[in-house]
Amino acid sequence: MGIWILNASVVGTGNERAAKHVLVEGQIVARILDGGAAIPDTTGHTVIDAAGKLLTPGLIDMHVHLREPGFEHKETIATGTRSAAQGGFTTIACMPNTRPVIDTVETVKYVLDKAETEGVVRVLPYGCITKGELGRELTDFDALKEAGVIGYTDDGVGVQSAQMMKDAMAKAASIGMPIIAHCEDNTLVEGAAFSEGAFARKHGLKGIPNESEAIHVGRDILLSEATGVHYHVCHVSTEQSVRLIRQAKQIGIKVTAEVCPHHLLLSDEDIPGMDANWKMNPPLRTPRDVQACIEGLLDGTIDIVVTDHAPHSEEEKARGVQLAPFGIVGFETAFPLLYTKFVATGAWTLEFLVDKMTKLPAEVFGLPWGTIAEGKPADLTLIDLETEREVDPASFASKGRNTPFTGWKLQGWPTLTMVDGKVVYNA
Numbered sequence: 279m280g281i282w283i284l285n286a287s288v289v290g291t292g293n294e295r296a297a298k299h300v301l302v303e304g305q306i307v308a309r310i311l312d313g314g315a316a317i318p319d320t321t322g323h324t325v326i327d328a329a330g331k332l333l334t335p336g337l338i339d340m341h342v343h344l345r346e347p348g349f350e351h352k353e354t355i356a357t358g359t360r361s362a363a364q365g366g367f368t369t370i371a372c373m374p375n376t377r378p379v380i381d382t383v384e385t386v387k388y389v390l391d392k393a394e395t396e397g398v399v400r401v402l403p404y405g406c407i408t409k410g411e412l413g414r415e416l417t418d419f420d421a422l423k424e425a426g427v428i429g430y431t432d433d434g435v436g437v438q439s440a441q442m443m444k445d446a447m448a449k450a451a452s453i454g455m456p457i458i459a460h461c462e463d464n465t466l467v468e469g470a471a472f473s474e475g476a477f478a479r480k481h482g483l484k485g486i487p488n489e490s491e492a493i494h495v496g497r498d499i500l501l502s503e504a505t506g507v508h509y510h511v512c513h514v515s516t517e518q519s520v521r522l523i524r525q526a527k528q529i530g531i532k533v534t535a536e537v538c539p540h541h542l543l544l545s546d547e548d549i550p551g552m553d554a555n556w557k558m559n560p561p562l563r564t565p566r567d568v569q570a571c572i573e574g575l576l577d578g579t580i581d582i583v584v585t586d587h588a589p590h591s592e593e594e595k596a597r598g599v600q601l602a603p604f605g606i607v608g609f610e611t612a613f614p615l616l617y618t619k620f621v622a623t624g625a626w627t628l629e630f631l632v633d634k635m636t637k638l639p640a641e642v643f644g645l646p647w648g649t650i651a652e653g654k655p656a657d658l659t660l661i662d663l664e665t666e667r668e669v670d671p672a673s674f675a676s677k678g679r680n681t682p683f684t685g686w687k688l689q690g691w692p693t694l695t696m697v698d699g700k701v702v703y704n705a
């Protein structure tokens with residue numbers, strides 16, 4: 279007995295969509311029938327009437343924070359994966375800045391076991407580049423790979439030493455693994471909460487300059503060239519980073535990059551006041567940087583969209599902008615935001631957006647998900663492109679409520695998420 283998803287609308291080229299009936303058997307998409315054909319015999323099967331909703335491959339998010347172990351008051355693997363499912367994601371890659379950090383085989387196993395028993399979507403862990411994310415000593419890359427990590431990163435902080443980064447890249451390259459980098463030079467940041475721009479100037483605040491990110495991007499591109507490693511840049515936010523990555527790609531360096539919805543939609547000029555729900559790392563930059571990120575995504579300089587889902591408790595975010603931690607939640611608003619602001623407005627095609635959140639992340643990281651095809655894993659998401667609804671943090675499955683998008687009227691809400699043939703979210 280299988281599941282027939284009837285009357286689904288599948289993305290074609292550009293904005294084209296085609297009606298399809300899809301049969302899921304076990305963990306696999308068994309058959310895809312043309313919607314023009316007669317409704318298949320569904321006797322003995324479960325039926326889901328998609329009623330013309332969009333059916334996409336399950337969304338993939340290669341940059342998320344699940345907070346477990348150690349920060350369960352912010353999020354757990356149980357709540358974080360439910361939040362992901364509610365946002366239409368079926369595969370997520372979690373960052374190792376937990377407590378303890380994911381720098382040993384034991385912590386990798388802990389996360390994978392928890393994800394297996396308490397998670398509802400597929401969780402792929404990253405391991406740390408350096409022990410404790412302290413930047414002093416490399417972790418055991420071979421052992422972490424063996425335990426199941428998909429790459430190495432010290433996300434949350436930049437690797438400050440060029441020699442340390444070069445050693446990490448050389449080792450990762452030798453075992454065919456990628457380095458995923460949070461790009462930030464600490465000496466240029468020192469305690470600032472917002473970017474150097476109109477908002478910081480207006481309020482007389484010290485700002486985070488664009489070079490704090492781009493200096494690492496430039497350095498690491500050179501180190502990637504020297505070592506041959508696949509170098510992936512986290513949460514790109516500046517014009518300068520986009521330019522450096524574009525040039526690196528032109529000369530064949532193995533660099534890929536990601537961008538978050540908030541860096542495509544918000545600039546520092548949108549920050550309403552001293553509200554820590556607008557504080558994230560990297561910070562919101564100038565409108566010019568936002569434009570550069572959009573152009574970078576459009577011309578392929580930036581390969582994929584990620585959320586950098588970074589939940590924090592209300593109490594932590596209420597400490598005032600100086601003391602509050604950096605980060606905003608992302609799973610449950612990502613697709614509706616980008617659909618409403620870029621696809622519904624005609625700026626991007628539906629195919630472009632869906633590819634950036636499914637097929638391309640799978641390609642960049644060599645993963646077997648991200649497409650809908652007979653014989654492939656049944657990771658699927660149904661999305662309602664019509665109904666308009668306001669962003670309401672109280673409706674989030676995440677423990678985190680820290681979003682700057684409260685009250686935004688959006689379309690494109692996921693209504694059903696299936697992982698390996700199993701429904702894990704149904705609105």
Ligand SMILES: NC(=O)N[C@@H](CC(=O)O)C(=O)O
Nearest residue numbers: 343433434558559588604605
């Ligand atoms: N993005 C953020 O603002 N915060 C992240 C860390 C990170 O992604 O660098 C976090 O762990 O809270």
Ligand SMILES: [Zn+2]
Nearest residue numbers: 433434460512
């Ligand atoms: Zn980061």
Ligand SMILES: [Zn+2]
Nearest residue numbers: 373433434586
């Ligand atoms: Zn992050």
